[in-house]
Amino acid sequence: MDLGLKDRHAIVLGASQGLGLGVARALLGEGASVTLVARSMERLTAARADLPADEQARCDLVVAYLGEPGAVDAILDGAQRDGRVVDILVNNSGGPPTGLPSGVSVDEMSRQFDKMVQPIMALTLALLPGMRARKWGRIITIASSGVIQPIPHLPISNALRSSLVAFMKTLAGEVAADGVTVNVMAPGRIATARTQSIDSAQAKRSGRSEDEITKESASSIPAGRYGTVEEFGAVAAFLASAPASYVTGSVIRVDGGAIRSI
Numbered sequence: 697m698d699l700g701l702k703d704r705h706a707i708v709l710g711a712s713q714g715l716g717l718g719v720a721r722a723l724l725g726e727g728a729s730v731t732l733v734a735r736s737m738e739r740l741t742a743a744r745a746d747l748p749a750d751e752q753a754r755c756d757l758v759v760a761y762l763g764e765p766g767a768v769d770a771i772l773d774g775a776q777r778d779g780r781v782v783d784i785l786v787n788n789s790g791g792p793p794t795g796l797p798s799g800v801s802v803d804e805m806s807r808q809f810d811k812m813v814q815p816i817m818a819l820t821l822a823l824l825p826g827m828r829a830r831k832w833g834r835i836i837t838i839a840s841s842g843v844i845q846p847i848p849h850l851p852i853s854n855a856l857r858s859s860l861v862a863f864m865k866t867l868a869g870e871v872a873a874d875g876v877t878v879n880v881m882a883p884g885r886i887a888t889a890r891t892q893s894i895d896s897a898q899a900k901r902s903g904r905s906e907d908e909i910t911k912e913s914a915s916s917i918p919a920g921r922y923g924t925v926e927e928f929g930a931v932a933a934f935l936a937s938a939p940a941s942y943v944t945g946s947v948i949r950v951d952g953g954a955i956r957s958i
């Protein structure tokens with residue numbers, strides 16, 4: 697299937713590793729040009745250096761710290777330089793701290809809102825008018841399985857990502873007739889540095905080994921394993937594609953069957 701991404705330009709947030717990099721690689725593999733965003737130029741440069749030469753040539757890097765003043769402008773300036781238009785926005789961020797809901801600090805919740813929600817809404821709203829005027833756009837937001845089945849030790853993640861799901865669903869209805877689709881992806885457990893650090897924290901809390909925790913977690917997933925960033929990226933590339941034009945307002949699970957509800 698031709699995904700029709702060859703002349704498309706995407707911004708992918710949180711793209712120096714993990715899910716964001718998996719999505720960026722899938723888009724580049726389909727011929728799109730991609731602006732990779734993260735806090736560390738060193739990690740971004742390393743990620744780009746690992747790509748085939750023709751993909752490196754279609755890959756720009758922007759350093760921005762989501763949650764810091766000026767981040768959204770830096771991303772827009774970098775991605776839209778020389779009048780380039782942005783057809784695809786892949787919203788992503790770092791994950792918040794883990795802990796029990798009864799122990800949540802509201803100040804921390806507010807700080808995390810500024811990193812995980814505010815810049816994503818600001819970028820989405822800034823790019824939307826151009827997408828609507830051109831009658832083509834894709835807004836994809838990486839959330840979590842926790843927006844469907846809350847994860848016990850991730851109360852801030854569950855709460856803040858749910859606010860993004862509600863916003864994106866509302867937006868999808870407003871812009872569907874303009875050729876702009878708005879979808880959310882709900883990863884279950886995809887093997888990345890973030891899942892490893894969550895397993896490591898769980899191991900420390902329970903006095904067990906990280907390996908034991910990871911095996912137990914994998915065995916609770918019907919697929920019997922964590923997903924790969926390539927599997928995740930492939931779903932994102934489809935959502936970004938021309939043939940996905942009638943998929944909007946959806947929360948798409950990429951979870952190996954982990955979420956038990958219908």
Ligand SMILES: NC(=O)c1ccc[n+]([C@@H]2O[C@H](COP(=O)([O-])OP(=O)(O)OC[C@H]3O[C@@H](n4cnc5c(N)ncnc54)[C@H](OP(=O)(O)O)[C@@H]3O)[C@@H](O)[C@H]2O)c1
Pocket residue numbers: 709710711712713714715716733734735736737739740760761762763788789790791792811838839840841883884885886887888889890891
């Ligand atoms: N992996 C999973 O199974 C899973 C499941 C559910 C939800 N999620 C969520 O999905 C998101 C991505 O997950 P992941 O596993 O790919 O995480 P990850 O491996 O920790 O990658 C996070 C990416 O975001 C960048 N980043 C972090 N904070 C940033 C900030 N303030 N501003 C700009 N860039 C920032 C990081 O690069 P720099 O450090 O260079 O900035 C990195 O490229 C996280 O929010 C995670 O909680 C993941």
